[in-house]
Amino acid sequence: MHTFPKLHNATWPGIVGKGPDSEPILSLDTMLELTAGAEVNGITFDGVDLGLFEQHVNLDADDQEIQALADKISGFGLEVGSLVAPIWGGPALGSASEQAFFLEQVRKSCRFGQKLRQIGIRPGGVIRIDSASSPEQWATDPQGNTQKIADTFRRACDIAAEYGETLAAEGEVCWGGMHSWKTMLETLEAVDRPNLGFQADMSHTLLYLLxxxxxxxxxxxxxxxxxxxxxxxxxxxxxxxxxxxxxxDFHVAQNDGTVYGTGSHDKTGRHCLPTDPAGKLDIVHDAGYWLRDEKGQLTKAFRHICWDGCMFPNEVMQRQQTWNDILAVMIQVREAHGWSEA
Structure with missing residues (x-):
């Protein structure tokens, strides 16, 4: 049995697409309990990727609060990997004050990530960002807005470097400047910083093909x-x-080839259960296109992979079998494209 990449579950599906105009938010404790409760042939999730959203986490937490959060997560036998910076409300291509908000949220998130690393519960992972703007905003001036995003991202990279962090720009069709594979590449190339990379999610990137x-x-x-x-x-x-x-950074996921949105979240790739017969991907096989190079060799570019199940109904999310099924396919991905270390 391979031991890498480590298998993580995301906590933010308890928040994204939920809220007053949708279903109730699921607490962080609930997400941790469901994650820790999953087991397949004695194998469990290794950790969680954490959304630094106020409904789950106090981004301005002091050292004592962050230690308490680490103790809570480790108490479930889990580690922490990548973090999601809550940068919405300050578009990267927006005004000076909006960009300042974006950058301050990145700074707070990087500080949070550094503290978790110092505690020892976060052995790796990135800080995830996006442009916090829509394709429609971007389209008003494609070239100029790509440069605005790139300028904001470069400053974000400078901040991340102060804390020893790497940023990952999420490829998702609802984020301006990263809403297609070509615009995503143009943005990454325009930033051109060693501590900015791409976060691939199998559900979102399927829509790039369409x-x-x-x-x-x-x-x-x-x-x-x-x-x-x-x-x-x-x-x-x-x-x-x-x-x-x-x-x-990489998310294992399934998609039925359609867009979907709930609550305040704009329409994007519909995350499907791994058992959904309408799913268009062969999850285990197709994950290999991201985890192996063109010669079929493992890239080992990241030491954990994560399942992102945003906008599943609460009734589905609160069934333990849901997470057992998800863990089962994650284990299959690791066995097909993983490795072990002494």
Missing amino acids: GTNRPEDRILPPDFDWSDRDTLQEALQTLTATLRPWTV
């Missing part, structure tokens, strides 16, 4: 038949050859 929110960048043909696995695999190879070299 040109969702940017039809001119579609890779699959307009009349694509999902039963044509050969064409799908060629498209995945094209996509991953471009973005894999930038990838520093």
